[in-house]
Amino acid sequence: MNERIFSSEFMRKWKKETKSKLWFHKIADPTVQGAPTGKRAVDYIGCLNGRMIGIEWKYIINDRMPLSRVRPNQIKTLEEIQAVGGSAFIFIGRLCVNEKLVFMIPINVWRKMLLYERISCSLSSSFPKFLYHIPKYQKPYRDFLEKMERLICENPNP
Secondary structure: OOHHHHHHHHHHHHHHHOOOOEEEEEOOOOEEOOEEOOOOOOOEEEEEOOEEEEEEEEEEOOOEEEHHHOOHHHHHHHHHHHHOOOEEEEEEEEEOOOOEEEEEEEHHHHHHHHHOOOOEEEOOOOOHHHOOOOOOOHHHHHHHHHHHHHHHHHOOOO
16 A cells, blocks of 8 residues: 555545545655656645645655655645644554554644754644544544544644
8 A cells, every 4th residue: 555545535535424524635656757746746635624735645654754745835835824724734644454554744833843953743643633543444444534524624733
């Protein structure tokens, strides 16, 4: 499994399972002579119950996420979305033995990690109140969606 498959699956499932008004769009990578440049601003932009959202997806294999994997232009775009009243997050996906994990980190928390010159974050311990776990099973997944949507809609600058 890779980032594209993992994020597409999650976003499709979110759209299908939510009771909220949700729209999102996957941003295509800009190309030069047919080759992707890798300079896309963020992976998804959208709207949840009238609030703009920006999401950058990353996929990891172990518990550590190098902060350098989120490029400066992606951080800048997410901060601009937040500055105009939207919600901006970095979603980190990880496949475990029997479940899929998704951690949701607000951009301002990510920025604090950069300011403190952290090299990576450990998903098992960093900022636990902002990290959400999605088990494979439906009921906990729906509970996660409700918590995530509340965080996005009620508090754009957690």
